Amino acid sequence: MLCALSGEVPEEPVVSRKTGTVFEKRLILKYIQENGKEPGTDEELDPEDLLDVKTSRVVRPRPPNFTSLPSLLKAFQDEWDALVLEAYNTREQLARTREELATALYQHDAAVRVIARLTKERDEARDALSKVTVAPSAGASNGDAMAVDNEALPEALVEHVNELHQQLTQRRREKRPAPENWVTSDEVASFKQASYADLVVSQASSLDVEQEYAAIGGLDGKLDIYSIQNNTVERTLDIEEPVTATLWTGSKVVVGTSKGSVRVWDSGNEVQKFQIHAGAVTGLAVHPGGRILASVGVDQSFVFYDLETLQRVSRGYADSVLTSCAFHPDGHLFAAGAQNGIINIFQTADGAKVTTFSLGSPVQALVFSENGYWFAATGKGQQAVSIFDLRKEGAAAQVKELQTGDADSLAWDKTGQYLATIGSTGATVQMYVKKSKQWSEPLRTSVAGTAVRWGTNAKSLVTVNREGVVSVLKSE
Known part of the structure; x- marks a missing residue:
């Protein structure tokens, strides 16, 4: 049917x-x-x-055309031909894909080689630039390069440096007593972790304190303004570049970054950005007068800026990558620690090198004492802090070696009595008694960190670790 x-x-x-x-x-x-x-x-x-x-x-x-043997054989033949054709096309596509992949790998390898060559040429150019040489004039009698002297400050700033030097030196000769309500050795010995807080900064790298506030910079490009009294982060600034150095002076917060910029913030707003260094900024320092800012970097140079006019005013060079810096408490000298273990002392006014001291390993941190003739320094891999005397030379200049353990940061209080250190093994306070000419260690704690600063009247120590936790140590 x-x-x-x-x-x-x-x-x-x-x-x-x-x-x-x-x-x-x-x-x-x-x-x-x-x-x-x-x-x-x-x-x-x-x-x-x-x-x-x-x-x-x-x-x-089944249809009639599939019921006979010839029809079945033809159908099998057609199926076989289709399978063979498909296999051929697949092999052809595989060969073409292999050729494209080989070409892409060759291009990638060539790009990597070009990048490596350009990076090497850039580093060589930076190294040549850091040595600051210029070709001789056409009338020169030989082909030797002529070295460029470090730049001097403008005349107005030179007068400012000299006047301040005389005033501060005279005050120091008067043998001033410690300020009232300054911390005592018993209070330092009783320091304990009184508070701590997690920061927005997740990779803290630097710290500075101004009165009851701390500025903490991080490699994640953030800068936290932390209230020591309230134990809270009151403001976070987006620097947009990894912060490698932080300095607070007056109402201004200055940061140095891994991209070579020095950026000045005032009341939460960026007021100036300097792009002088060819490479990361490794240290910042402010002159005792509060007007001159200094920065050092991996390009072997140190740069001075006028914080009133927000202009670069001079530049000088060392023989190695610079890693840290500090002004003398009288302001007439500027110290810069280097990767080769040498601490260079320059005159602030004209940038001329006065003398050098050898630490023996790359300088990690360096700070002057208020007494005017001592400075402390520590190097990478060292388990001690060295005290140098500016009045001496050679091996005799290293007058004391304090066994503090590794130290990433140093901070001397305003009276020159207490030297705070901090590293991966913890924080210490080293005390020098001038009458007995003896060193002692009133405090050693397991609070580890990467930076340390004294609080108001040295009544507290503010520390921060690399994980972005800030701690305040003070007596009960």
Whole structure:
């Protein structure tokens, strides 16, 4: 039986009561729904006029062209040809992909080589620039390069430096007593961790304190303003560059970055950005008069700025990468520690080198004592802090070696009595008694960190570790 509409064996056969014609049920129902009559006639036809035919399920026969052996062989041959063609196309695409991959790898290798060559040329150019040599004039009698002298400060700033030097030196000769309400040795000995807080800065690198506030810079490009009294972060500045050095002077916060910039912020707003150094800034220092700012960097140079006019005023050079710096408490000398273990002493006014001291390893930190003739320094990998005397030379200049453990940061109080150190093994305070000319250690604590500063009247120590936790140590 075949369907009168499709001509195929129906899956669900029905028969018309009126004509006895066989239909596929789904087809005739759709035809009735659209036309309302039986196909091939004008008689009306309703679904009730259809009778289901009860039969066993019919298996559709294969088309006649597949029933003979030649047809089957031809079908197998066609399938085989299709498989062979597909395999050929796949191999061709694989070969083309391999060629493209080889080309891409070659281009990547060439790009890496070009970058390495350019980086080497850049480093060589920076090294040559840091040595600051200029070609001789056409009339020179030989081909030797002529060294450029360090720049001197403008005349107005030279007068400022000289006047302040005389005033501060005279005051120091008067043997002033310690200020009232200054910390005592017993109070230092009783210092304990009184408070701590997690900062927004997650990779703290530097710290400075001004009265009851601390500025903490981080390698994540953030700078937190932390209230010591309230133990809270009151403001976070987005520096946008990894901060490598932090300095607070008056209302201004100055930061040095790994990209060579020195940026000055005042009341939360950036007022100046200097881009002088060719490479990271490694240290900042402010002159006792508060007007001259100094920065040192990996380009072997030190730069002086006028904080009143916000202008660069002079520049000088050393023989090695500079890692730290400090002004003498009288302001007439400037010290810069170097990667080669040499501490260079320059005159502030004209940048001329006065003398050098050898530490023996890359200088990590350096700070002057208020007495005017001592400075402390520590080097990478050293387990001690060395005390140098400016009045002496050679090996005799190193007058004391304090066994503090490794130290990343040093801080001398304003009276020159207490020297604070901090490193991975903890913090210490070294005390010098002038009458007995003896050193003692009133405090050693396990609070580790990367930077340390004294609080107001040296009544507290503010420390910060690399994980961005600031701690305040003080007596109960």
